[in-house]
Amino acid sequence: MSVYPKIYVAGHRGMVGSAIVRQLLAQGHPAKRIVTRTHAELDLTDQAAVRAFFAIERPDQVYLAAAKVGGIHANNIYPAEFIYQNLMMQANVIDAAFRNGVRNLLFLGSSCIYPKLAPQPMREDALLTGTLEATNEPYAIAKIAGIKLCESYNRQYGESHGLDYRSVMPTNLYGPGDNYHSENSHVIPALIFRFHEAKVNQAPNVTIWGTGTPKREFLYVDDMAAACLHVMNLSQATYRQQTQPMLSHINVGCGHDITIRALAETIARVIGYMGDITFDPAKPDGTPRKLMDSTRLNTLGWQVKVGLEEGLEKAYEDFLKNYAVQP
Numbered sequence: 001m002s003v004y005p006k007i008y009v010a011g012h013r014g015m016v017g018s019a020i021v022r023q024l025l026a027q028g029h030p031a032k033r034i035v036t037r038t039h040a041e042l043d044l045t046d047q048a049a050v051r052a053f054f055a056i057e058r059p060d061q062v063y064l065a066a067a068k069v070g071g072i073h074a075n076n077i078y079p080a081e082f083i084y085q086n087l088m089m090q091a092n093v094i095d096a097a098f099r100n101g102v103r104n105l106l107f108l109g110s111s112c113i114y115p116k117l118a119p120q121p122m123r124e125d126a127l128l129t130g131t132l133e134a135t136n137e138p139y140a141i142a143k144i145a146g147i148k149l150c151e152s153y154n155r156q157y158g159e160s161h162g163l164d165y166r167s168v169m170p171t172n173l174y175g176p177g178d179n180y181h182s183e184n185s186h187v188i189p190a191l192i193f194r195f196h197e198a199k200v201n202q203a204p205n206v207t208i209w210g211t212g213t214p215k216r217e218f219l220y221v222d223d224m225a226a227a228c229l230h231v232m233n234l235s236q237a238t239y240r241q242q243t244q245p246m247l248s249h250i251n252v253g254c255g256h257d258i259t260i261r262a263l264a265e266t267i268a269r270v271i272g273y274m275g276d277i278t279f280d281p282a283k284p285d286g287t288p289r290k291l292m293d294s295t296r297l298n299t300l301g302w303q304v305k306v307g308l309e310e311g312l313e314k315a316y317e318d319f320l321k322n323y324a325v326q327p
């Protein structure tokens, strides 16, 4: 019998799932003890297929990084898909994991689970204390249900079946494998794309929506993957010191935020764009500040490794290699 657990990474071709696989390999986990399936091979919304997969593979651990993910635009147009697919995927995976003897599972949520007006920085106990942001409410409700699925299975089957299902809530992530599709991308890939284009075309100016004053937090995706392994591998006693049975999720952030203006200037510097950056205050700013309180995770012994500028350099390298139109 192998000393290494058999690990299923759901969503291994996504930005986070692929970083988790990289991190497992980097930490010496043998590739043959990692199980993956593409979306085409296994549709996680299909309960029968998910049950059959778990019955055959019988993994020891699961990282649940598969999800239907998108920006404000997609969340607005396809709310039914966002709530239905995410609820189905996580319910199918968590229940099939339980039925097939998986003791350790890590569910990935998102900072959008917190109320729109949650005090900043947002602590884990802000969950379910207020109204959610309307634009991604269906997605957020699915993610909250994912946390509650893990907690409920632990409460009902933890003692009898040795179940220990945990949840992590990442802040905004960026890095290799990001989505550069212009309509639907997050702020960092969108700015990398725009500044790269402006540099190639020698555009004298790049105009950015809003005043540039809102502050946001960003984490390099390999740091996120390292945090996932860290949380998965904590002893139960240590994990329980920082969590409660019905307040069990853990925030994952770098602990500080940056203005959109400073972010844009950093990205321009990393890319080597020499033109002007202007802001269009007539366009909406969004919420002034969104920062996670990651004290729980830091108390559990995890620290950020990759600074913003270093992370952006790596992200741009990946963009040039895999996404930029070659001249």
Ligand SMILES: NC(=O)c1ccc[n+]([C@@H]2O[C@H](COP(=O)([O-])OP(=O)(O)OC[C@H]3O[C@@H](n4cnc5c(N)ncnc54)[C@H](OP(=O)(O)O)[C@@H]3O)[C@@H](O)[C@H]2O)c1
Binding pocket: 010, 011, 012, 013, 014, 015, 016, 017, 038, 039, 040, 042, 043, 044, 045, 064, 065, 066, 067, 068, 069, 085, 089, 108, 109, 110, 111, 169, 170, 171, 172, 173, 174, 177, 186
């Ligand atoms: N990216 C961020 O900034 C961020 C921030 C906070 C939280 N998160 C969380 O981190 C997790 C992963 O996000 P990500 O950025 O890595 O997303 P991603 O790049 O879109 O990856 C998601 C993966 O899930 C797969 N998937 C979707 N529907 C599926 C289905 N029905 N059956 C099987 N596989 C399916 C996708 O495969 P296909 O592409 O083939 O459909 C893709 O490989 C999500 O839970 C997300 O909420 C991400």
